[in-house]
Amino acid sequence: MPLNLSQKRRQLLPYIAIALLLLGGAAITESLQKVVTDRTFQLQRTEALGVISQLRAQLESEINSVLYLSSGLISYVTVQPRTDQQQWNALAAEIVRGTEHVRNIGLAPDNVIRFVYPLHGNEAALGLEYEQNPKQWPAVKQAIDKGGMVLAGPLTLVQGGLGLIARTPIFTHGDSEQTSRYWGLASVVIDAESMFRSAGIKDQVSGYRVAIKGRDGLGEQGEMVYGAEEVFTQGIAKMKIFFPNGHWVIAALPDSTVGSYWMGPQVARVVGYSFLAVLSVLLVILVRLYHASKGEAMxxxxxxxxxxxxxxxxxxxxxxxxxxxxxxxxxxxxxxxxxxxxxxxxxxxxxxxxxxxxxxxxxxxxxxxxxxxxxxxxxxxxxxxxxxxxxxxxxxxxxxxxxxxxxxxxxxxxxxxxxxxxxxxxxxxxxxxxxxxxxxxxxxxxxxxxxxxxxxxxxxxxx
CATH class of the missing domain: 3.30.70.270 (Reverse transcriptase/Diguanylate cyclase domain)
Structure with missing residues (x-):
């Protein structure tokens, strides 16, 4: 006599129970995965913030140290605007000796470059009139309007490599301390690659990819300064790097090529579904053995x-x-x-x-x-x-x-x-x-x- 509907249903019950168990196990696995993912993200974000916080502090320190040294020359010119080039040359040499990141220093009274240090290799810059140069005048005008230093770049230098240009307008005082007159512009060209190396900026730091955005101090509105754009679109931590009249943004993204997959964000799914797969196979085997033994007994x-x-x-x-x-x-x-x-x-x-x-x-x-x-x-x-x-x-x-x-x-x-x-x-x-x-x-x-x-x-x- 063939199996009736009731008997067929009884035989299907163990398989239905197994399916429900697997669904429940999948739900638990996904819940655990969410907990692990959230926990992993928080841990990674905390770690990433620690990494970029240290890099930001080092980079701000490098930038400010250069600007601090160059401020001495600017302060001197402000007080002694009629100083000759020999004195400027001594001050500039002292600044260059104080840091490895300065490529050259220029002074432009009335927006015309009259002094460059070191002169060798930079002779072509002498006599350049900013107001007649459409490429440089907007940045110079911005510094004048703001009345303070503007850090532009990084940009490709004629001499090769990437450079940051710190342009500072110089205002001198007349007979009265209440009045001031625009004297000209001081520019300091900083070796960006040297400064990034000194600050520890690399493509990958402690398991995280690093990138900086905000060319010309425009923050996230600016172009890339260092690294890949995708670090910003997918990054888990961001932090601002401040300097006078602008800022950059540094971001970090976990490097997928670093670390073990088994300890990665998918660990709950790997373990959970592997266990469910083994369990389901064992349960199906047990049910079949039970039906087979019951069949033999009957x-x-x-x-x-x-x-x-x-x-x-x-x-x-x-x-x-x-x-x-x-x-x-x-x-x-x-x-x-x-x-x-x-x-x-x-x-x-x-x-x-x-x-x-x-x-x-x-x-x-x-x-x-x-x-x-x-x-x-x-x-x-x-x-x-x-x-x-x-x-x-x-x-x-x-x-x-x-x-x-x-x-x-x-x-x-x-x-x-x-x-x-x-x-x-x-x-x-x-x-x-x-x-x-x-x-x-x-x-x-x-x-x-x-x-x-x-x-x-x-x-x-x-x-």
């Missing part, structure tokens, strides 16, 4: 038919169903005649072959919805739902007897098969499963006795 190993345990289970199910639907059923108890003689004459292998053949014939004789079981050595049962009358049951008995009487060819031997069959109908004969089996068994023995008596009479007539 079926005869020789014929593959349901055994007595499964037959009683199905009898019980139909008895319960009868209480709701009043569907009757018949139980046929079948016992082979002379089976011991078959084993004695032809061997147990032949006897096993006969049992297999009997099971095959019974399956082909009854309906596909009926249950055929081997319940003992040479005993079989057939469970047939929907049988109400004795007449209908006897018709089935005759079909079974006829099917079994056909000779069985085993190797080179023809073996005759016959069986005694007893039938009982539920609930007509009895209303309990145990008694139904007993009634069918008793009627089988009655039928066996009748067949023996008929055989004896037949032998006497022949004699």
């Amino acid at each position: 079926h005869d190993h020789l014929t593959g038919l349901p055994n007595r345990r499964l037959m009683i289970e199905r009898l019980t199910q139909l008895a319960v169903l009868n209480e709701r639907t009043e569907i009757n059923f018949a139980l046929y108890f079948i016992d082979l005649n002379g089976f011991k003689a078959i084993n004695d004459n032809y061997g147990h292998v032949a006897g096993d072959a006969v049992l297999v053949e009997v099971g095959r014939r019974l399956i082909h004789t009854v309906r596909s919805s009926d249950t055929v079981a081997r319940t003992g050595g040479d005993e079989f049962m057939v469970l047939q739902p929907g049988v109400k009358s004795v007449v209908a049951a006897k018709t089935v008995v005759e079909k079974i007897e006829a099917a079994l009487r056909a000779p069985f060819q085993y190797q080179y031997v023809t073996i005759d098969i016959s069986a005694a069959i007893g039938v009982a109908i539920y609930p007509k004969d009895t209303a309990t499963v145990d008694k139904l089996i007993m009634v069918a068994d008793d009627r089988m023995y009655e039928r066996k006795a009748e067949m023996k008596s008929a055989a004896v009479v037949s032998e006497n007539l022949v004699d």
Whole structure:
């Protein structure tokens, strides 16, 4: 008898439970992943802030140290605007000796460059008029309008490399301290690459990619000063670097090429889903083993038919169903005649072959919805739902007897098969499963006795 809908559902229940367990495990894994991701982000952000905070402090220190040294020259010119170039030269040399980052220093009275230190290699700059130079005048004008230093760049220098230009307007005082007059411009060209190296600015610092933005002191509105643009679009920490009349922004992004993936942000998913995968495989194997062992426990190993345990289970199910639907059923108890003689004459292998053949014939004789079981050595049962009358049951008995009487060819031997069959109908004969089996068994023995008596009479007539 094929599995009914209820049985199929029961078999699917373990797999549904496994699926729900996996869904629950996935939800827990994702929750843990979110916690780990948030925690990792906070830790990384704290660490990144620490890294760029140190870099900012070092870079501000380098910038301010250069500007502090150059302020001495500016202060001197402010007080002594008529100082000659020889004195300017001595002051500029002192500034250059105080730092490795200054490339050159220029003074431009009335916006015309009259002094450059060192002169060698910078002779072409002498005589340059800022107001006539469209490239430089906007920055110079900005410094004049602001009345203080403006740090421009980085930009590519004619002499090679990247440079920052600190332009400072110089105002001198007349006879009165309340009045001042624009004297000209002081410019200090700073070696940007040297200053970045000295401040510890590199593409990767302590596992983080670093970039600086804000050319010409415009902050995030400016162009890149150092590093890649994507560090800003994806960066987890940013900080401003201040200098007179402007600022840069330094950002940090974890370097994906540094560190172990297993300790990375996906660790919860890697561990969680690996565990769920192993667990699901183990659970499916256990369910299959359970179904396989249950199948073996419910079926005869020789014929593959349901055994007595499964037959009683199905009898019980139909008895319960009868209480709701009043569907009757018949139980046929079948016992082979002379089976011991078959084993004695032809061997147990032949006897096993006969049992297999009997099971095959019974399956082909009854309906596909009926249950055929081997319940003992040479005993079989057939469970047939929907049988109400004795007449209908006897018709089935005759079909079974006829099917079994056909000779069985085993190797080179023809073996005759016959069986005694007893039938009982539920609930007509009895209303309990145990008694139904007993009634069918008793009627089988009655039928066996009748067949023996008929055989004896037949032998006497022949004699």
